Amino acid sequence: xxxxxxxxxxxxxxxxxxxxxxxxxxxxxxxxxxxxxxxxxxxxxxxxxxxxxxxxxxxxxxxxxxxxxxxxxxxxxxxxxxxxxxxxxxxxxxxxxxxxxxxxxxxxxxxxxxxxxxxxxxxxxxxxxxxxxxxxxxxxxxxxxxxxxxxxxxxxxxxxxxx
Numbered sequence: 001x002x003x004x005x006x007x008x009x010x011x012x013x014x015x016x017x018x019x020x021x022x023x024x025x026x027x028x029x030x031x032x033x034x035x036x037x038x039x040x041x042x043x044x045x046x047x048x049x050x051x052x053x054x055x056x057x058x059x060x061x062x063x064x065x066x067x068x069x070x071x072x073x074x075x076x077x078x079x080x081x082x083x084x085x086x087x088x089x090x091x092x093x094x095x096x097x098x099x100x101x102x103x104x105x106x107x108x109x110x111x112x113x114x115x116x117x118x119x120x121x122x123x124x125x126x127x128x129x130x131x132x133x134x135x136x137x138x139x140x141x142x143x144x145x146x147x148x149x150x151x152x153x154x155x156x157x158x159x160x161x162x163x
Contacts, residue, residue: 045133
């Protein structure tokens with residue numbers, strides 16, 4: 001794990017990802033045991049509840065985040081204020097894009113807290129992959145494409161007429 005972590009580029013919140021997930025997985029596969037690689041391969045920030053990773057702080061972070069996101073959706077449909085367990089209320093303010101960016105930044109900061117003092121451990125490798133996925137997600141946001149998708153949902157007839 002020492003060589004893997006020292007050979008990877010550093011990650012900074014808001015930057016363009018310096019490495020792809022495929023490149024990361026290739027490096028990890030060649031430098032981790034088969035068991036560790038299998039666990040690492042199952043890590044996907046979008047599917048953390050289904051992951052085999054049982055690292056308690058990471059698992060609880062994503063479990064509690066999922067509960068809060070469910071509560072936000074339920075509160076919105078019931079026209080009430082959400083009762084959040086882990087997410088700070090300030091994170092969920094703003095338009096949908098700002099909310100998503102705030103949640104990603106909050107996740108990044110929580111992952112920073114988890115990896116403190118865990119140098120050259122499997123936890124550090126897991127956190128690196130999750131942070132890389134956060135950077136990739138954040139860099140996938142495209143305002144123009146998002147506006148097109150929103151317009152097609154809000155007024156599907158207009159979208160058909162434009163073609």
